[in-house]
Amino acid sequence: MSGGLVLVLGGARSGKSRFAEAEVERRPAPWAYVATAEARDAEMEARIAHHRARRSVGWETHDAPLDLAGLLAKLPPEQPVLVDCLTLWLTNHLLAEHDLSTEGAVLEQALAARRGLTVCVANEVGFGIVPDNALARRFRDAAGLLNQRLARSARRVVLVVAGLPLIVKDETP
């Protein structure tokens, strides 16, 4: 079974997290679950609790709201890893006023350095009307550029629609 990067894209409530978990669980446990969410309000807390309750035993949970590259470097290089999700991680960096292009480049290097499977979940956020709000437009641009960047080096890119995968790229030998 091969390592490399698998990018799982999808809309809100498209079933992308569940699909990504199942991909990782096909490898031998233990699996690392890297959460990027920060529970800023009750709605987000409920969502995090819901995701956590669904995962089976065999998962080790880590938090990386900002230093995702640093965390990935500390995990065993062969361990299967799920990062859920890049969109919240990017939001955290946007709110911290970091340079999003630099953060993307650092993340790309950290992902390339892993030997085991890394499955990254990200939202597709650019298929609507241009947002009124300038911050939302900046975020939408940054999210699209990050998805493009990671898709280039990914072994597999999947768009999840209603819980089902549309295969966008598959270079699995």
Place this chain on the structure above:
Amino acid sequence: MSGGLVLVLGGARSGKSRFAEAEVERRPAPWAYVATAEARDAEMEARIAHHRARRSVGWETHDAPLDLAGLLAKLPPEQPVLVDCLTLWLTNHLLAEHDLSTEGAVLEQALAARRGLTVCVANEVGFGIVPDNALARRFRDAAGLLNQRLARSARRVVLVVAGLPLIVKDETP
């Protein structure tokens, strides 16, 4: 020709209704058209009239803004049915403050009980920026979960893009 559930997803003005109508019209008439729209304003009335004018003879129109399961149970079990669309039906239940998860489960059972073809149209609404508005976020979540639920039991799932089908799932024997 086989029965079962066909789920037709797509964005606004993607041609999903027209695609779904053509799928149903490949079976022998009469076909049941189940409208879920409530004409709350002139914009919606115009849209309903436009859809109705386009349909050919052979269609019997029924209205089911809320009790879609009840209506499906009354139709001849072998009759080809088009439900257009689930997104408006879900909106009606949201505005009526019903439990959307329960409604989804009831609908799933009603669809499973049919022997003939049922084609359901639904909007894909989760590919944009997170809405500011809490009600819109709840709706977006519920619509995504309903699409996932029905996609699991569907024989075929199609994403319509610019009037053309991307096949997401096809278990037609």
Place this chain on the structure above:
Amino acid sequence: MSGGLVLVLGGARSGKSRFAEAEVERRPAPWAYVATAEARDAEMEARIAHHRARRSVGWETHDAPLDLAGLLAKLPPEQPVLVDCLTLWLTNHLLAEHDLSTEGAVLEQALAARRGLTVCVANEVGFGIVPDNALARRFRDAAGLLNQRLARSARRVVLVVAGLPLIVKDETP
């Protein structure tokens, strides 16, 4: 190498322009780049400059914020052309209060009259929550209808996701 219309759809920052440029660059230069953007503010100016800087030599740039059909008729009929993008062209007509359906029909005829390759880039804007704003809803409807119209006569329709193509239609012999 065949001519005809290639429609490249995608979300914001999906890599659709870059993908479309590469399609055109597979033909012999010179290529015509038809820009539809009007630099109404600094954000838009920066975006136009960014796109222009990326293109290699061999491109001839033309501007057609409104009269795209007229411009296409003046270009050599065999020259490979990139139109980037239809969404801004449609926005310009919306703001000028033109009839969008008529404009779509005129464009369709102009595209059909070309012998060489024409690659048109357009945004997919209908996969989000219904916009609050009536103008945004009108625009979303018109953009969806234009995409459907051109997709019918296109030889190839591609949905770009994270820089990668999902083939929606391909009638290349």
